[in-house]
Amino acid sequence: MDWLFKEDDYVPVKDNSRYLGKNIFIFSEIISKIINGVNLRQSNSILSANPLMRFILLISTIILLSLSTKVTFVLLTDVLIVFTVLAIVKNNHILKAAFTFASFTLIMLIPSILNGNKLNAIIIVLKVFGDICSVSILTSTTPWNDIIKVLKFFLVPDIFIFVLENTLRFIYLLSNISFETLCALKLRSIGKNNKKYTNMSSIIGNMFLKSKNMSEEMYYAMECRGFTGEYEIKTRFHFSIADLLFATLIVVVFIFYFTMGR
Amino acid sequence: MIEINNITFEYNGLKAIDNISIKIEKGESIAIIGPNGSGKSTFLKILNALIFPSSGDYIFNGEKITPSSMNNQIFSKKFHKKIGFVFQNSDSQLFCSSVYDEIAFGPRQMGLSEIDVKRRCEDCLRLLNIEDLKDRVPFNLSGGEKKRVAIACVLSSNPEVIVLDEPMNGLDPRTKRFFRELLIKLNQSGKTVICATHDFEYVKDVFKRAIVFSKNHRIIRDDHYDKVINDSVFLFENNII
Amino acid sequence: MPLLSVGAAFSFLIMMFNLPLPGGTTGHAVGAALIAILLGPYAACISVTIALVIQAIFFGDGGILAIGANTFNMAFVMPFVAYFLFNFIKGNSQSKKRTYLAAFIAGYVSLNIAALFTAIEFGIQPLLFKDASGLPLYCPYPVSVAIPAMLVPHMLVAGFVEGFVTVLVYGYINKTSPDIIDKGENFKTKPLYGLLAAMIVLCPIGLLATGTAWGEWGSDEIRELIGFIPKAMENGFNFNSLMPDYTISNIPEVAGYIISAVSGIILIFITFKFINSFKRSSE
Ligand SMILES: Nc1ncnc2c1ncn2[C@@H]1O[C@H](COP(=O)(O)OP(=O)(O)OP(=O)(O)O)[C@@H](O)[C@H]1O
Ligand SMILES: [Mg+2]
Numbered sequence: 055m056d057w058l059f060k061e062d063d064y065v066p067v068k069d070n071s072r073y074l075g076k077n078i079f080i081f082s083e084i085i086s087k088i089i090n091g092v093n094l095r096q097s098n099s100i101l102s103a104n105p106l107m108r109f110i111l112l113i114s115t116i117i118l119l120s121l122s123t124k125v126t127f128v129l130l131t132d133v134l135i136v137f138t139v140l141a142i143v144k145n146n147h148i149l150k151a152a153f154t155f156a157s158f159t160l161i162m163l164i165p166s167i168l169n170g171n172k173l174n175a176i177i178i179v180l181k182v183f184g185d186i187c188s189v190s191i192l193t194s195t196t197p198w199n200d201i202i203k204v205l206k207f208f209l210v211p212d213i214f215i216f217v218l219e220n221t222l223r224f225i226y227l228l229s230n231i232s233f234e235t236l237c238a239l240k241l242r243s244i245g246k247n248n249k250k251y252t253n254m255s256s257i258i259g260n261m262f263l264k265s266k267n268m269s270e271e272m273y274y275a276m277e278c279r280g281f282t283g284e285y286e287i288k289t290r291f292h293f294s295i296a297d298l299l300f301a302t303l304i305v306v307v308f309i310f311y312f313t314m315g316r
Numbered sequence: 317m318i319e320i321n322n323i324t325f326e327y328n329g330l331k332a333i334d335n336i337s338i339k340i341e342k343g344e345s346i347a348i349i350g351p352n353g354s355g356k357s358t359f360l361k362i363l364n365a366l367i368f369p370s371s372g373d374y375i376f377n378g379e380k381i382t383p384s385s386m387n388n389q390i391f392s393k394k395f396h397k398k399i400g401f402v403f404q405n406s407d408s409q410l411f412c413s414s415v416y417d418e419i420a421f422g423p424r425q426m427g428l429s430e431i432d433v434k435r436r437c438e439d440c441l442r443l444l445n446i447e448d449l450k451d452r453v454p455f456n457l458s459g460g461e462k463k464r465v466a467i468a469c470v471l472s473s474n475p476e477v478i479v480l481d482e483p484m485n486g487l488d489p490r491t492k493r494f495f496r497e498l499l500i501k502l503n504q505s506g507k508t509v510i511c512a513t514h515d516f517e518y519v520k521d522v523f524k525r526a527i528v529f530s531k532n533h534r535i536i537r538d539d540h541y542d543k544v545i546n547d548s549v550f551l552f553e554n555n556i557i
Numbered sequence: 558m559p560l561l562s563v564g565a566a567f568s569f570l571i572m573m574f575n576l577p578l579p580g581g582t583t584g585h586a587v588g589a590a591l592i593a594i595l596l597g598p599y600a601a602c603i604s605v606t607i608a609l610v611i612q613a614i615f616f617g618d619g620g621i622l623a624i625g626a627n628t629f630n631m632a633f634v635m636p637f638v639a640y641f642l643f644n645f646i647k648g649n650s651q652s653k654k655r656t657y658l659a660a661f662i663a664g665y666v667s668l669n670i671a672a673l674f675t676a677i678e679f680g681i682q683p684l685l686f687k688d689a690s691g692l693p694l695y696c697p698y699p700v701s702v703a704i705p706a707m708l709v710p711h712m713l714v715a716g717f718v719e720g721f722v723t724v725l726v727y728g729y730i731n732k733t734s735p736d737i738i739d740k741g742e743n744f745k746t747k748p749l750y751g752l753l754a755a756m757i758v759l760c761p762i763g764l765l766a767t768g769t770a771w772g773e774w775g776s777d778e779i780r781e782l783i784g785f786i787p788k789a790m791e792n793g794f795n796f797n798s799l800m801p802d803y804t805i806s807n808i809p810e811v812a813g814y815i816i817s818a819v820s821g822i823i824l825i826f827i828t829f830k831f832i833n834s835f836k837r838s839s840e
Pocket of ligand 2: 356357481
């Protein structure tokens, strides 16, 4: 016991544990993204309307973008999207993220560009940029649970929507747990760790065991509250000015596509 | 040994700690008291450099603890070796596949020989009275057993400062008494003990100093533990009892 | 049914765990093989699908159109290959060594087969989608480039990460609570056949019909494979709420990514040149 009562004279050796900092960072990002995404509240009346129209606009934009082979159409759509981000969403992170992705796509395409395939490569980069921006516009303006509920209009069964909603919740709970464990691992990593894979695997394994427990608990809780296997989601849809705006945009995008996108 | 100057911490714009300053000397035993949500856990996380204050300084043994100083791996490991943290939720603190490995984790990393590691582990197992659990998987243990393991695996790397976040939560009275004795023993052996707690009955004579956080995240009192605990008017006014 | 939510959440999070690789960078596992062994291939298929859907929609990497292909490769091909391989190698033996070997091989091989499928999907794009002058519209790299570009890094690095994670987590759970591992009974559950059939039909259709860009295709695969985008960048927005920048200066990391990106390009480029000169000499 004597060792506990005197101070160790200890100098740590070098050992790469950057991956821990990175993991902690990723998990804190997941947690804060979910908190932000689920608690989004819009003061802007255009964006606080029912997300159905925006969702349809998003899907049509993405599909038309990927179908199109004309640089004019793709470029014009991109400009419109950037305009939306700057004017309505007012979130520069979206542009930054999309720009990063587009640049990496460009890097990937360099060999092909050097082989003479210039224009198509540019179109691809522009498409990636537009796609990422438009998805981010939706997820950064709409509470995530509302986005999931939109699926109901596309005849996705309620039970599937229920599963999706709960998945988000469980991702949140489980990432909190893993986040803490990773912090504990970091605090206790005071020297050279030769079992990094084993430790990480145990954390993943613990997460699995906890998932199993959670799912059982949830099942019992549902049974106790009289869950019968039916789950109904109520959403009503009123057509508002904002919806009219988005509907117009949808039409505009289609007109663009058929006049110059094909 | 620990010097905190005017630190403030915000979660996403929400203040959790508001401009506090504290000095802690080697060998002290301090209780951190305050209502739920007053910032106790946040403060302890700052002490362990899990998060960094938005403004103000944290100085440990004369060295500033900042994100960039902690980015130096050798420095950060040395720091973490000196200060041990027992989480509020001991469930998430355990990540090895047996209790023995869990306790041996710290000493093994320090490069001790397997004989020394074994000696330390056995001492810790005995100290916490969990020799029987040696080969169990931590995941399946009961709450109190997990807490004992969590404390054992912090002690095994022999930190100079031990930080505990509500260690008595959900334990049976006998275990609480056991932990009380243990904290006294550790403090007497020269360890600095810093502990957030709501369980006043069970921590009698453990602490000499109490730091009280208010619900608006400031320190409203820093005094002898006994004086604070016997000042029931003060405690009542500040939602502590 | 709660099991599906939890399984999906688990599958989502496995992909987020970064493991250290030699040289200071990190890589991560897909986890589909592990889940297939733990929960059975059908549950794995659904879980991984949901995880990929959530990742594409909410964790913003624009992979919405790639969902078809991604789910086909990672939620269908991978778990089924892994499951059959695992049971084939393990057989009826009770030997621990053999079981663990089976788990490793299941992880390693199934990831590589999924990568192979992805490469083929990339590779057939220049054949299917061409502009008037015969230049490829979408992914410009033919099968002969895509396959080595995908498979070399997977065989050398990512496959091992997948294999090790599969065997180590399996080992941990086998040790901790062996009773909860799928024993293969639910393998015969019939109702799931319908869903599976739908996936088999839908995925390739979605894959060919959308025929999107290369940046989207291997939403996870291709970028991760050459070590492209650091996850921190991938999660584009930085709400910076929980942790004030934990890793402030990750210069070495960024350098690592640039190096791996450059080597990725060189790899593609060399393959390209090599094949071209090969063609020319044969003409
Ligand atoms: N991860 C987080 N994100 C946002 N806010 C947080 C987070 N953690 C804590 N808070 C907030 O910070 C404040 C202080 O929390 P903290 O956990 O430090 O309180 P505490 O004194 O430990 O309370 P308790 O006695 O309940 O443990 C609370 O208002 C809490 O809501
Ligand atoms: Mg607390």
